[in-house]
Amino acid sequence: xxxxxxxxxxxxxxxxxxxxxxxxxxxxxxxxxxxxxxxxxxxxxxxxxxxxxxxxxxxxxxxxxxxxxxxxxxxxxxxxxxxxxxxxxxxxxxxxxxxxxxxxxxxxxxxxxxxxxxxxxxxxxxxxxxxxxxxxxxxxxxxxxxxxxxxxxxxxxxxxxxxxxxxxxxxxxxxxxxxxxxxxxxxxxxxxxxxxxxxxxxxxxxxxxxxxxxxxxxxxxxxxxxxxxxxxxxxxxxxxxxxxxxxxxxxxxxxxxxxxxxxxxxxxxxxxxxxxxxxxxxxxxxxxxxxxxxxxxxxxxxxxxxxxxxxxxxxxxxx
Ligand SMILES: O=C(O)CCC(=O)C(=O)O
Numbered sequence: 001x002x003x004x005x006x007x008x009x010x011x012x013x014x015x016x017x018x019x020x021x022x023x024x025x026x027x028x029x030x031x032x033x034x035x036x037x038x039x040x041x042x043x044x045x046x047x048x049x050x051x052x053x054x055x056x057x058x059x060x061x062x063x064x065x066x067x068x069x070x071x072x073x074x075x076x077x078x079x080x081x082x083x084x085x086x087x088x089x090x091x092x093x094x095x096x097x098x099x100x101x102x103x104x105x106x107x108x109x110x111x112x113x114x115x116x117x118x119x120x121x122x123x124x125x126x127x128x129x130x131x132x133x134x135x136x137x138x139x140x141x142x143x144x145x146x147x148x149x150x151x152x153x154x155x156x157x158x159x160x161x162x163x164x165x166x167x168x169x170x171x172x173x174x175x176x177x178x179x180x181x182x183x184x185x186x187x188x189x190x191x192x193x194x195x196x197x198x199x200x201x202x203x204x205x206x207x208x209x210x211x212x213x214x215x216x217x218x219x220x221x222x223x224x225x226x227x228x229x230x231x232x233x234x235x236x237x238x239x240x241x242x243x244x245x246x247x248x249x250x251x252x253x254x255x256x257x258x259x260x261x262x263x264x265x266x267x268x269x270x271x272x273x274x275x276x277x278x279x280x281x282x283x284x285x286x287x288x289x290x291x292x293x294x295x296x297x298x299x300x301x302x303x304x305x306x307x308x309x310x311x312x313x314x315x316x317x318x319x
Contacts, residue, residue, distance in 0.1 A: 006091040006092070007029055007091075007193070010026055010098055014099075015098065018198075019199075021158075021160045022202035023158040023160075023188075023198035023199065023204070025195075029194065030195060034091060035146055037086075038144075039146035041082035042083075044080070044082070046114050053079060058070075060121075062121070068117045068119030068121075070122075071114040071116065073112045074109070076112050077110050086224075088107055088316050096226040097226075100226070101138075101228075103319050104228065104317065104318050104319075105226050106231075106304070106313040108134070110224045110225065112220075114219070115208075115220075116209070117209025118209055118211055120209035121208055122174065122205060124172055125172060125204065126205060127162075128201075132200055133294070134303070135234035136227070136230040138230045138231060139225065140197050140199075140228075142195055142223070142226065143197075143221060144190075144194065145220065149189060150189050151177075152209070152212075154206045154209040155187050155188055155207055156204060157205055158186050158198060158204045159184050159203040162202055163201040175206070226316065227303060232303075233297040233303060286311060289307075289311030290308075290312040292311075293309055
């Protein structure tokens with residue numbers, strides 16, 4: 001995918017709306033040809049041969065396997081070059097940087113979603129920030145679908161203002177296509193080319209896919225995460241990061257070597273749990289850099305403080 005610009009700039013009102021409500025719907029941002037190439041890329045990402053990759057998830061409808069599935073793939077830009085190009089040279093970065101008012105912008109990751117309806121479950125309400133090992137405010141989650149998304153095609157739902165609240169009451173809520181939604185929840189229907197940007201602390205999810213047409217259309221979308229100037233590494237302590245902290249502070253060379261071998265072994269082990277290593281033996285440079293961040297980066301560091309951070313979170317825009 002070659003470098004391309006968005007179709008327009010976000011207006012000051014739209015930017016203000018992002019910070020006030022925690023999300024903004026930006027109609028007509030991405031060209032038809034770019035959307036069509038992204039559609040092809042996502043069809044390839046969800047092809048059966050890629051379903052053994054790490055972080056692939058398939059959720060069945062409660063009514064059984066024939067009643068639709070919700071599939072998702074986390075960080076496909078680690079291994080799919082078309083998605084990588086879309087994120088790093090495509091039209092979203094400029095819009096995200098304008099909304100965040102940041103001078104530097106780094107790609108943080110992506111999450112691809114496929115609702116194979118009818119009957120495919122919606123995405124339960126959650127805050128993305130709970131899963132991101134970073135802190136700060138200048139982060140944008142850009143969501144776009146490759147086809148039209150009306151009320152019955154698993155549209156996104158955002159709960160206005162929850163990016164500045166701490167209550168977790170709505171986290172885990174599963175919206176049902178016909179049922180009532182919580183107060184302040186807004187369903188956003190989109191046309192191809194529309195973009196929605198939300199703040200990582202905003203509570204959001206999607207409705208189930210309940211569309212009964214015979215065209216075989218599914219709802220396919222990509223969520224792209226960008227980080228601005230004030231974002232810092234902030235990983236809750238786990239056994240790997242504790243070991244990494246000891247490795248960094250160790251003075252003895254033997255201890256450092258021993259711990260380094262242990263860390264490599266542990267991370268191979270943890271990777272083996274997510275991925276079928278016999279079918280998926282190779283790790284890409286970006287996957288390795290992302291894994292290294294989890295034991296080399298110190299909390300409070302900027303994302304470019306170490307080589308692994310620069311590899312895992314590529315710089316997309318700078319002055
Ligand atoms: O597409 C969906 O159903 C969920 C998307 C989402 O949760 C996100 O973009 O963070």
